[in-house]
Amino acid sequence: MTPIHYARCLGGIVKREALRWTQQRGRFFSALVRPLVWLAIFAAGFHFVLGVSIIPPYETYIPYEVYIAPGLLAMIQLFNGMQSSLSMVYDREMGSMKTLLVSPFPRWFLLTAKLLASVVVSVVxxxxxxxxAWFWEIDPPPLGYLSVLPALILSGLMLGALGLVLSSFIRQLENFAGVMNFVIFPMFFASSALYPLWRVKESSLTLYWICQANPFTHATELIRFALYGQMAPLSAGVVAGATLLFMVLAVWGYDPGRGLLARRGGGE
Amino acid sequence: MTPAPQVTTAALDVSGLSHAFGPRQVLRDVGFSLAPGDFTVLLGLNGAGKTTLFALITRLYHSRQGRIAVFGHDIRRQPSAALAAMGVVFQQPTLDLDLTVRQNLAYHASLHGLAGSRARIRIEEELERVGLADRRDTRVRQLSGGQRRRVELARALVHDPALLLLDEPTVGLDIESRRFLIDHVRHLCRSRDMAVLWATHLIDEADDTAKVIVLHQGQVLDQGPVPQVTARAGVPTLRAAFDTLTRQHQGTPQHQEGAAR
Structure with a gap:
């Protein structure tokens, strides 16, 4: 196996992920509609309830829609990360995962390729x-569209790796609802996606610290600052660290010798 | 009777293989060997341990004990070489229903490091062989069950493996599709000198020219060419031999729960 073979393998995995995304129409549209529903309904409703004061990186008072846009970007990636790897768990009882794992390439490479593929889709x-969102007057500086790219890649990696970990550790999931309740909702709501953390701090100090410890908060903040051409070093560090941790766990979970695949019998 | 000592390298060599899920022992000291060109039927009822055996051979996870080697490559120490020589058709369907036949096969080719014109040619050849070349741009969802199985077979062969593993490939297929699949695979054995392990619970899929491994409750009860196995059991047919073997096994002290039927 030479680097050319590795490149072909990666190319094939990314292409398949992209094809699946565009050809499963339901998934395609729900992925686009979900954040727009939040923007159009939730943000409109809370527009007058929640006043947002001037906090970095914003330099003026901003409408609520502008505040939650980065959180919704992170939410897109959260859903995508869960979907692309968890679909492997219940889609035909690990069938597609088996096909991937009998490839002669090393397992860490296959999992990383799978992760990169899901990041490409989530960034698009x-x-x-x-x-x-530009039509909702969420118009960051033009350069922000460029500077947000590395942030989106990093947060996509983290959330995708989390999906991989879950897919290797979760024994059985009846449907997507389980993940919604125990992963997506807690991560999303206990974060800075919907409300600034200083407001959370006013109502509950415990919740404030939970939000601070939530890697999703840092994914959101990383995207928020990057969208306005600024760097959030702490968030970048947390997201990078969490990515590494999740990836190590995922490779461990799929290790044929130690992992949990063996314990549950590989879908038997 | 144990298999004769291998002069040439066996396509697949399994020895002393045992595996348990927690306290449940699924495989006990399983051993067999496949030579190139062998068509071997792994015969066992549901729950005999066939799927676990497949998972171990394909390195989905490692066994607790024993050794598996593919053309001399140990699955633990040289997984890449072992997996590269192997084509697999899993029991559950594993095609992407929303992708076309060709997209599915191209994905698989890339997983083996194949791309571009070489992959295109291989895909065309294999689709031609299973008679689905004209459906190459059809979405898998629109194919019948038998056609999907043929696509999976073509997919398993795209990288030209020398060892082909099929786990209950005919489940849910009509007689004609079943016939086609068996004939096609047996032809591959002869024409490409391919070693095939065909797991099934359907006894009539092993004719007199096949080799058979009788797996029951995780143990190999007998193995060898079908005529030898029936002769050893002292009965005329493989069905009768299977019944005799499993009944004898049931009668051993640790299995007193009564007849299997």
Whole structure:
């Protein structure tokens, strides 16, 4: 196996992920519609309830829609990360995962390729959302569209790796609802996606610290600052660290010798 | 009777293989060997341990004990070489229903480091062989069950493996599709000198020219060419031999729960 073979393998995995995304129409549209529903309904409803004071990186008072846009970008990636790897768990009882794992390439490479593929899809989704959000007057500086790219890649990696970990550790999931309740909702709501953390701090100090410890908060903040051409070093560090941790766990979970695949019998 | 000592390298060599899920022992000291060109039927009822055996051979996870080697490559120490020589058709369907036949096969080719014109040619050849070349741009969802199985077979062969593993490939297929699949695979054995392990619970899929491994409750009860196995059991047919073997096994002290039927 030479680097050319590795490149072909990666190319094939990315292409398949992209094809699946565009050809499963339901998934395609729900991925686009979900954040727009939040923007159009939730943000409109809370527009007058929640006043947002001037906090970095914003330099003026901003409408609520502008505040939650980065959180919605992170949400797109959260859903995408869960979907692309968890679909492997219940889609035909690990069938597609088996096909991937009997490839002669090393397992860490296959999992990383799978992760990169899901990041490519989630970044494209995020930009489509930004394009539509422009009509809601969510218009960051033009250079922000460029500087947000590395942030989206990093947060996409983290959330995708989390999906991989879950897919290796979760024994059985009846449907997507389980993940919604125990992963997506807690991560999303206990974060800075919907409300600034200083407001959370006013009502509950415990919740404030939970939000601070939530890697999703840092993914959101990383995207928020990057969208305005600024760097959030702490968030970048947390997201990078969490990515590494999740990836190590995922490779461990799929290790044929130690992992949990063996314990549950590989879908038998 | 144990298999004769291998002069040439066996396509697949399994020895002393045992595996348990927690307290449940699924495989006990399983051993067999496949030579190139062998068509071997792994015969066992549901729950005999066939799927676990497949998972171990394909390195989905490692066994607790024993050794598996593919053309001399140990699955633990040289997984890449072992997996590269192997084509697999899993029991559950594993095609992407929303992708076309060709997209599915191209994905698989890339997983083996194949791309571009070389992959295109291989895909065409294999689709031609299973008679689905004209459906190459059809979405898998629109194919019948038998056609999907043929696509999976073509997919398993795209990288030209020398060892082909099929786990209950005919489940849910009509007689004609079943016939086609068996004939096609047996032809591959002869024409490409391919070693095939065909797991099934359907006894009539092993004719007199095949080799058979009788797996029951995780143990190999007998193995060898079908005529030898029936002769050893002292009965005329493989069905009768299977019944005799499993009944004898049931009668051993640790299995007093009564007849299997």
């Amino acid at each position: 989704q995020a930009y489509i959302f930004l394009g539509i």
